[in-house]
Amino acid sequence: QYNTLDTDVGQNVSPRRSTVIAALATRLVWPAFRMAAHLVYEGTWDNYDTQSGGGWRRDNMFRQAWMPSFSMFYQPFSWLSADAFVKRSYRLPSFNDLYYSLMGNSNLRPESAFQAGLSVRARGEAGVMDWSLQLSPYYNRVSEKIVAIPTSSQFRWTMLNVGLADITGLDVKAILGFRWADWQARSTFRYSFQQALDHSTEGSLTWGNQLPYIPLHSGSVDLEVGWKAWMLAWNTSLCGERWSRSANTEDYRLAPWTLSDAALSHQWPRLRAGVQVRNVFNWHYQLVQGYPMPGTNFLFFVEYNL
Known part of the structure; x- marks a missing residue:
């Protein structure tokens, strides 16, 4: 893979990146059990028209990483299954991360992570009803995590490394559906718990704080009711409190919010039309502080399908 970046903006270093990726994989399969292992190698060479590209100099233009992974899948019953994985991941900062005008940070370091996760799924049917439930706990330990945060001006963002982040989470998804004659109904519930803590420098003011713009709790509820070609839908999304800086103080706190949308549509053989009301209750909220x-x-x- 070969990438370049050219621009007429001043101080352009004309970066060029050559990447080689190789993978070795094996897999074992039984009727109710599967195992897989992968080993991925990534070698990258960066070059510039100048002596250095910010923090990426010619004396460190070669980067390499080995990324092993292991996964398992088990299905003891037709209605129950589980899978688990452990892997190491690695991500170089992209040219946009490094050199995008007024936003890039040429001193960014590569991001690497240890990731582990488990997912348990159950599903079933009973007459006109069907249901499914999925629980997915996970843990990530990320070194030099690449994040985007606003600078002193809300109109200018920049890319930074967070030295060490420990992320523990749980995703829950439940679906309940009904179908009877010309009627159908479906409800989907999602909940996410994500504790993303900054563990870069022990004893610092940000040690153990939640990373910027990541809520501890979030979720959504989707409801759909259909009759023949008509569909009525309702969605409510919830987002817990967040902070715009690693310093989790009241000055940087973003209040939790709830957002509801409603939609009514009609389906023809090749045409679908409808109306959607967004933010039904006129909730005042901010995804990013100051916006x-x-x-x-x-x-x-x-919508028309050709």
Whole structure:
């Protein structure tokens, strides 16, 4: 793989990146059990028209990483299954991360992570009803995590490394559906717990704090009711409190918010049309500090399949 970046913006270092990726994989399969192992190698060479590209100099232009992974899948019953994985991942900062005008940081270091996860799924049917439930706990330990945060000006963001982050989480997804004659209904519940802690420098003001813009709790509820070609849908999304800086103080706190949308549509053989009401209750909220999102608004849509 070969990548280049050219621009007429001043101080362009004209970076070029050559990447070689090789993989070795093996897999064992039994009727109810599977195992797989992978080993991926990535070697990257960066070069510039100048002596250095910021923090990426010619004396460190070669980077390499070995990324092993192991996964298992087990299905003891037709309605129950589970899979687990352990792997190491590695990510070089992209040219946008490094050199994008007014945002890039040419001193970024590569990000690496140890990841482990488990997912348990159950599903079933009973008459006109079907259901499914999925629980997915996980743990990530990320070194030099690459994040984007605003600078002193809200209109300018920059890329930074977080020296060490420990991320523990749980994703829950539950679906309940009904189908009877011309009627159908489906509800989907999602919940996410994610504790992403900055463990870069012990004893610092940010040690043990939640990483910027990552809520501890979030989730959504989707409801759909259909009759023949008509569909009525409702979605409610919830986001817990967040912080715009690693210093989790009241000055940087973003309040939790709840957002609800509703939609009504009709389906023809090759045409779908409808109306959507966004932010039904006109909730005032911010995804990013200093950038308020729209209040109640409407969307009319028509989709045609060729």
